Amino acid sequence: MSKLPDLEGLAIFAKVVELRSFAAAADELALSKATVSKAVTRLEMRLGARLFNRTSRRLALTDAGQSLVEPATRVLAQGEEAENTALAQSAAPRGLVRLAAPMSFGLSDVAPVLPQFLALYPEVTVDLHLSDATIDLVGMGFDAALRIAALPDSSLVARRLRPVKRYVVGAPSYLARQGRPTHPGHLAEHSCLGYAYMPTPDTWRFVNAAGEEASIRPAGPLRVNNADALMPALIAGQGLAVMPDFIAGAALADGRLEAVMPDWSPPPIALHLVMPPGGPRPARVEALTAFLTATLSGKTR
Template structure:
């Protein structure tokens, strides 16, 4: 028999002073209630109750055991309540993984706003590029900016990001503005050495035709943010996602070109290991990001004139 159930039966019998009354309260037969208490006594090797035809009383050992049982059951009830609250009320530590730039520029402001609403949550934000094993490394969720690799993960689309060619106004003053992807062969194109093939930029025309252009330039870097800063300084052109350069374009630090040849937008997902029994902190944070970034993220407002600060900055 389940010892915990037997402990519950014993406490009810001790409080009621009767097997029949305790059995009725618990929805058991009198015989089953008696069996539970006898099982406890047999496993402990002691008598917990003195039984007569008219009276039921605790032995000295039974009184000590009752006190400990009540404490254990109270602790268990508090534990179950605490766990239930974790599922229904956002609280505890949310461990989150994201790429460095997106995490610093878009998630950090979002986290600050989220914690204003849910002050009982703490966030551990780990910024690292590349794929991570959520279960192995103990993450509650991650933000994926590229193609999903693990089909066992639950994914929710938060928004999209285009990739756009851009450069500083000072660069275009010196080198001119490319009108077609073929023109890029005459320009200083800064490439990302961590994203092979680093010297090939792909474009899609308005009629759906795909074109791959082999580019070259005076800077290759493993950091997209380094390329962004070099482009802002006027060194050359970059092909970067709008979540990185959208604000720079709106503020005039960069200028977008070849906008008729933009590749298909990439989806941004929140991914987490399980859908069943999803904790309140994960559920509410994903909902919060979805509302903040969906359907058109603020970083895609680069095509419109600036009218104050961007929504997430």
């Protein structure tokens, strides 16, 4: 005899007893009648006793079958209860979700909406990791990440949420002193403040409405690994920089910064929600990704 009991056989036997029919049990369990019959026969051989006296018209329990009804019914009930509990737990969002996001965007757009999510799902815990560096989701065990880029092909599952506009910006004081560039080539004569995590930080690329492309190698007194750190130098009139809408938007709106070269723009990028491949995903991950998609998709500046 194997070490594990024939739980399937006991559960099928209990269902046959409950419905008083092999055919009815097969229908309810979505099994063939032959499968139900074989399961009962297997159980009888294992126990060394007949459980039913079967005729074409009547199905009656033997003494051995009668003694097995209560424990087999208990096995069936406990199995159904365990499965229902597991299904309920997987359906109700609970547990830890690890989310990565760029530093500035995480502070400006993600952190402010998380209280709403946590109120909706009080049994979910969010571990928010903020860094402008590209995170290895699989290697570092993250459930999802927000990325602002023109994403290359990869094995990750990516969902585009919204475009992110970028501008070449400078303070009015700088533009009054150094002049206003109208073509990417003019930037070679300007102080350019750099961001280390641009796709090509040593080369600024631009395109116009006609599809023409231009590029320059920027030079200037400051380079940072977080774009927010450029704002004081920009507003103080120290140079020009390529800045995204979610960082420079307020300063552009109130006049502290101005956009230049309206006919040229950096290559388009977008906000993406990325996840490791595979599935299905836990309910807690589905809940957070659905919330972020709904909250961040239409948010533009």
